[in-house]
Amino acid sequence: MKCYVCSSETRPFFTENFEGLYRLKFVEYWKCLNCGFVLSKTHRDMSQGQWEELNEAVHSSFQGTDSAKDDPKWLSRLTKQANVIGRLTELRVIPVDAPWVDYACGDGQLACMLKDKFAIEVDKYDRYMSSCDSGYITYSQMIAKEYGNLINTSAMEHFLSIDPVKEMMNILSDSGVFMVHTLVRENIPCDLQWFYLLPVHVALHTNRSMAILFERYGFEASVYHPESTMWFWFRNSTDFVEKVIRVQNELIPGQFFFRNGFMDYWKQ
Ligand SMILES: [Zn+2]
Numbered sequence: 001m002k003c004y005v006c007s008s009e010t011r012p013f014f015t016e017n018f019e020g021l022y023r024l025k026f027v028e029y030w031k032c033l034n035c036g037f038v039l040s041k042t043h044r045d046m047s048q049g050q051w052e053e054l055n056e057a058v059h060s061s062f063q064g065t066d067s068a069k070d071d072p073k074w075l076s077r078l079t080k081q082a083n084v085i086g087r088l089t090e091l092r093v094i095p096v097d098a099p100w101v102d103y104a105c106g107d108g109q110l111a112c113m114l115k116d117k118f119a120i121e122v123d124k125y126d127r128y129m130s131s132c133d134s135g136y137i138t139y140s141q142m143i144a145k146e147y148g149n150l151i152n153t154s155a156m157e158h159f160l161s162i163d164p165v166k167e168m169m170n171i172l173s174d175s176g177v178f179m180v181h182t183l184v185r186e187n188i189p190c191d192l193q194w195f196y197l198l199p200v201h202v203a204l205h206t207n208r209s210m211a212i213l214f215e216r217y218g219f220e221a222s223v224y225h226p227e228s229t230m231w232f233w234f235r236n237s238t239d240f241v242e243k244v245i246r247v248q249n250e251l252i253p254g255q256f257f258f259r260n261g262f263m264d265y266w267k268q
Helices: 048-059 074-090 109-118 139-143 163-171 207-216 238-251
Strands: 010-017 026-032 038-040 100-103 123-125 147-153 172-181 203-206 221-225 230-234 257-260
Touching: 074 109, 074 147, 074 172, 074 230, 100 109, 100 163, 109 147, 123 139, 139 163, 147 163, 163 172, 203 207, 221 238, 238 257
Parallel strands: 100 123, 100 147, 147 172
Antiparallel strands: 010 026, 026 038, 038 203, 172 230, 221 230, 221 257
């Protein structure tokens, strides 16, 4: 199996025993020798039907409610994410008038918050949920548009191939802003007790793997906001972004981290 981020060789890293949880038993995680990205080979080898069944079983246990057993901070994090997106929009760092999409939006709560609190209209797209609510756009509607603002939260850890990343980058405009939340580490720990090893977390990113995507898809600067654990990737206007962020940090020190290039905030 080749790394789907950088195409380098991978090796078995560790095997977790889920002891029958959602019918999962032994799950093999493979690590890229170049970028350190880790993918579950067991999930990658599932049929499409098995993978969809697993997601359905896991997600139906909490979506549409305000709590998640494995992720108790879910709703408060979404609120913080809506607030920081709204604030960066007010500061014109994010172009509010450009079309918006929340790619892999799940039950669409973040898009609802942005509409309610900031009057931002966000297209909701989710491959697995588009048929269940008229507020969602279909795949063909989405790929027919070009978006200036693309939100992607708690999704990259579920991607079994590079295809969804390519899809997102194809619909993002040349001046588009990519807003992403996923867990990123300097190195993925070889630790069977790690809290992040959940039944549908299959893709574990490192700073190196994210930096590869950042550069490949033409981004130049990034901002990380620790409180909401959101990254904002910019393809242009980087001098303006840097200036605004500097002023914001003078008001409240340490709230944002800016870098020309990928902001590798998490170093542990
Ligand atoms: Zn790699």
